[in-house]
Amino acid sequence: MKNKMKLLLASGLASLVLMTPALAEQMLRISYPEDPKTADVQKTSDAYMLPLNVFDRLIEAETTSPGQSALVPGLAEKWDVSADGLVYTFHLRQGVLFHDGAELTADDVVYTFDRMLNPATKALGTDILDFVAGAHERLDGTADSVAGLKALDKYTVQITLSQPYAAFLALMASPQASIFNRAFTEAAGDQFGLSPETTNGTGPFKLESYELNDSQRLVANESYFRGRPKLDSILVRVVSDSETLRLLFETDELDVFDLDYAVSQTPYFYGSDQWKDLIRTGPRVGMYYYHINQANKPFDDVRVRKAFQMAINRQEILDKNFYGKGVLENGVMPRGLTCYEPATPIEFNPAKAKELLAEAGYPDGVEIKLAQVSSWSSKWSDMNQIIQAQAAEAGFKVSIDTMDEAAYFDKRKAGVIDNYTQSWSADFNDPDNFFYTFFSKSGTAVRAFNNNDPVVFEALDKARGMSDAEARCALYREMGEKIVQEDAAWVPMFSLDHSYVVQPRVKNFVVPWNGWSDMNYYKMEIAE
Amino acid sequence: MLMFTVRRILVSIPVLIGITAILFVMLNVVPGDPIALLMKEHASPDVIERVRAQMHLDDPLITRYFRFLFAALQGDLGTSIKLNRSVTTLIMNAFPNTLYLAGCAALVSWVIGIPAGILSAVRRDSFVDHFFMGFSLLGVSMPIFWSALLMQYIFAVQLKWLPVAGFYGFEYVILPAIVLGWSSAGVIARLTRSSLLEVMRHDYIRTARAKGAREISVISRHALKNALIPVVTIMAIQVASLLSGAVITEAIFGIPGVGRISINAIQARDMPLLQGSVLFATVLVILGNLVADILYSVLDPRIRSQMRKDAR
Numbered sequence A: 001m002k003n004k005m006k007l008l009l010a011s012g013l014a015s016l017v018l019m020t021p022a023l024a025e026q027m028l029r030i031s032y033p034e035d036p037k038t039a040d041v042q043k044t045s046d047a048y049m050l051p052l053n054v055f056d057r058l059i060e061a062e063t064t065s066p067g068q069s070a071l072v073p074g075l076a077e078k079w080d081v082s083a084d085g086l087v088y089t090f091h092l093r094q095g096v097l098f099h100d101g102a103e104l105t106a107d108d109v110v111y112t113f114d115r116m117l118n119p120a121t122k123a124l125g126t127d128i129l130d131f132v133a134g135a136h137e138r139l140d141g142t143a144d145s146v147a148g149l150k151a152l153d154k155y156t157v158q159i160t161l162s163q164p165y166a167a168f169l170a171l172m173a174s175p176q177a178s179i180f181n182r183a184f185t186e187a188a189g190d191q192f193g194l195s196p197e198t199t200n201g202t203g204p205f206k207l208e209s210y211e212l213n214d215s216q217r218l219v220a221n222e223s224y225f226r227g228r229p230k231l232d233s234i235l236v237r238v239v240s241d242s243e244t245l246r247l248l249f250e251t252d253e254l255d256v257f258d259l260d261y262a263v264s265q266t267p268y269f270y271g272s273d274q275w276k277d278l279i280r281t282g283p284r285v286g287m288y289y290y291h292i293n294q295a296n297k298p299f300d301d302v303r304v305r306k307a308f309q310m311a312i313n314r315q316e317i318l319d320k321n322f323y324g325k326g327v328l329e330n331g332v333m334p335r336g337l338t339c340y341e342p343a344t345p346i347e348f349n350p351a352k353a354k355e356l357l358a359e360a361g362y363p364d365g366v367e368i369k370l371a372q373v374s375s376w377s378s379k380w381s382d383m384n385q386i387i388q389a390q391a392a393e394a395g396f397k398v399s400i401d402t403m404d405e406a407a408y409f410d411k412r413k414a415g416v417i418d419n420y421t422q423s424w425s426a427d428f429n430d431p432d433n434f435f436y437t438f439f440s441k442s443g444t445a446v447r448a449f450n451n452n453d454p455v456v457f458e459a460l461d462k463a464r465g466m467s468d469a470e471a472r473c474a475l476y477r478e479m480g481e482k483i484v485q486e487d488a489a490w491v492p493m494f495s496l497d498h499s500y501v502v503q504p505r506v507k508n509f510v511v512p513w514n515g516w517s518d519m520n521y522y523k524m525e526i527a528e
Numbered sequence B: 001m002l003m004f005t006v007r008r009i010l011v012s013i014p015v016l017i018g019i020t021a022i023l024f025v026m027l028n029v030v031p032g033d034p035i036a037l038l039m040k041e042h043a044s045p046d047v048i049e050r051v052r053a054q055m056h057l058d059d060p061l062i063t064r065y066f067r068f069l070f071a072a073l074q075g076d077l078g079t080s081i082k083l084n085r086s087v088t089t090l091i092m093n094a095f096p097n098t099l100y101l102a103g104c105a106a107l108v109s110w111v112i113g114i115p116a117g118i119l120s121a122v123r124r125d126s127f128v129d130h131f132f133m134g135f136s137l138l139g140v141s142m143p144i145f146w147s148a149l150l151m152q153y154i155f156a157v158q159l160k161w162l163p164v165a166g167f168y169g170f171e172y173v174i175l176p177a178i179v180l181g182w183s184s185a186g187v188i189a190r191l192t193r194s195s196l197l198e199v200m201r202h203d204y205i206r207t208a209r210a211k212g213a214r215e216i217s218v219i220s221r222h223a224l225k226n227a228l229i230p231v232v233t234i235m236a237i238q239v240a241s242l243l244s245g246a247v248i249t250e251a252i253f254g255i256p257g258v259g260r261i262s263i264n265a266i267q268a269r270d271m272p273l274l275q276g277s278v279l280f281a282t283v284l285v286i287l288g289n290l291v292a293d294i295l296y297s298v299l300d301p302r303i304r305s306q307m308r309k310d311a312r
Helices: A002-019 A049-054 A106-117 A135-139 A168-172 A182-191 A242-250 A263-271 A302-311 A314-322 A350-359 A378-394 A405-414 A432-439 A441-446 A454-465 A469-486 B002-029 B034-042 B045-054 B061-073 B087-122 B127-141 B144-158 B170-199 B203-210 B215-243 B247-253 B258-267 B271-299 B301-311
Strands: A027-032 A059-065 A068-073 A076-081 A087-092 A149-153 A156-160 A205-211 A215-220 A233-238 A256-258 A279-283 A286-291 A326-328 A366-373 A396-403 A421-425 A490-502
Touching: A027 A256, A049 A205, A049 A215, A059 A168, A068 A076, A087 A106, A106 A135, A106 A149, A106 A156, A106 A182, A205 A233, A242 A256, A242 B144, A242 B247, A263 A314, A263 A490, A302 A350, A302 A378, A302 A396, A314 A326, A314 A378, A314 A490, A350 A378, A366 A378, A366 A405, A378 A396, A378 A421, A396 A405, A405 B034, A421 A432, A432 A441, A432 A454, A432 A469, A441 B045, A454 A469, A469 A490, B002 B061, B002 B271, B034 B045, B061 B271, B087 B127, B087 B170, B087 B215, B087 B247, B087 B258, B087 B271, B127 B170, B144 B170, B144 B247, B170 B215, B170 B247, B203 B215, B215 B271, B247 B258, B258 B271, B271 B301
Parallel strands: A027 A233, A366 A396
Antiparallel strands: A059 A068, A076 A087, A087 A156, A149 A156, A205 A215, A215 A233, A256 A490, A279 A490, A286 A421, A286 A490, A326 A490
């Protein structure tokens, strides 16, 4: 009964707020197409808006300029790394308070990472702690604690790695490394992060209400250690239909319209006198690509793979499907990523592609399949259709195999899926996040690239532990050339800009460095 | 009547068990790993394998099925893999929203459908008949996503009378109820019309007219009562189906109802949530049919007496 009354009151309040054109408080109204499911980042792998706003990390990745980031102190005001690159010592800020008033201590940090590795948690993002000494023993239940996690005193945490890992600091700035409070989180048990009553972070906003599949409301954390946010609150609505989303924005029921969720609306907003000056855009550290499965014939032959690369007119797709809002990419690293340098361009040459096919034993062309998911946005199927037409000129007779998402991931995991198109944006700003994800032994298998190149495997393992930044970057660039030019293991397509349209009252809206839709709203403002 | 109801409820128990068994087998035949779907692009083989084991998803099918059945008999439908919440709580929290929407939509469909059907039958082949039948045909034929968009554009964007989407008060349910109600109203109007035309040909209607009864009285007191019997069946089944979740309407208008939960479950191959949603929808359909049968007996004394005989 009590809950029902609360719900009624919350609904009434939301109704009043939504129907009032002039907002008294500085409330930002945004939307996402899917419910975030939880604020517990250890239990999600794709919804980071709540973790990024309700929690903090030891280090933060701050957007310094469009598409660029820098690691800045977060809950740790400074850190030291031992000469051998194995021991990281984080010195915490003193006086940082969780939303329930408890002070952040080193024990909370140890608890957070230990919780992630505790088998009882059933955490998803455990990869970030792969290199912490004793992590695997804790995960497989042979140890009760993690040997590499230590609270040296109330404000000092020491993390020891089992082997040097150059991307460790960057990883500590990823949302998965959000810090929890031991007492609160233990008490909340498996309900942690599912409701305002069971959510507690140090972040700039507190979770005030959470109605599944409807909305979440966040309010300013008055005692935030960086200073109270300018916004009083954020109303996050769950709107899955892109047409509804646009109507809500145009009737001033939303403050931000994310064009990623409705790419086809791009020309309308860019051409509209009312909206064109209110578009906020920025490059993203991310890339669209065409996957190639080398386990499937005829792609076991490098000449066919090269022909496939050359048969695709990437600029045409960028212009037609994405209205030219981006740049072509030719390597494994997109612009903005640490170590990025433009790679050798991939030539669009259908005649040469045809020759390569003939050389490979397919003078009359070859039948191939592309996989696509029925429930995904039409931008993917549109890309496939364009490529179907383009590749025909080179001799590829393309058929498109449409399946549901579950079947798609199943086939991918089994390594038997046909070539597909996808995109990847950086979780943390390090080449490891791209190279290891796609072309390591495990990455290439689980994504069904099957590019079993031992030279690449060895180099990627080596690069993870290299401390000489310049030599490490050089190795990644060399591997990028090998993977794209020599192995022709994938077709890098383009890195798109991420555009948003905002209401005139929205100030300080900055597209995050990695171009994610999930972002931190701390610095944003609503004009009076 | 009580005996009849109890018997119907008892008969539905094997139906429910059968449906859960079929669903369990089907979900294991179709491809899809809930953990891989949870991790999507961040899929890591080690993590998938570990979390599957931790959630007992690798146990034999029969073990998992009986574990589910045993818990379900005690009222525990398990925990959703994707949403990490109790399935019973998820459905019970979403159901009032669906009930509200379905109730309003049913009301709209009856208020439009029944009078439209009656007027069309009474003024057969006139302009009124063609107008109402055209209107109902439009309701049945137009896809919901299209009529929804049309309504949103006219009433929310242009006229600014109603909000575009959301679920924060009565004004938010008007558009979805009209969209959903209109599509159901078409079926009711056409059925009312054909049923009334059929009844109007019977001898007792001719007798009533010969007695000098007024046309309005012939229709309302004599014809309508019998003509509505098939309509009531459809109405009850329509309500049951609306209560199982109006998936598209809920998605377009952002209504956090049972339909959204079911879609979450199907897309994520979330076995406990899907079992719960299907079980819930089945119970509603069985109840809908039961209500239709009971209303039958209220409207038709012949059926009532047959039920008494059956009960004996």
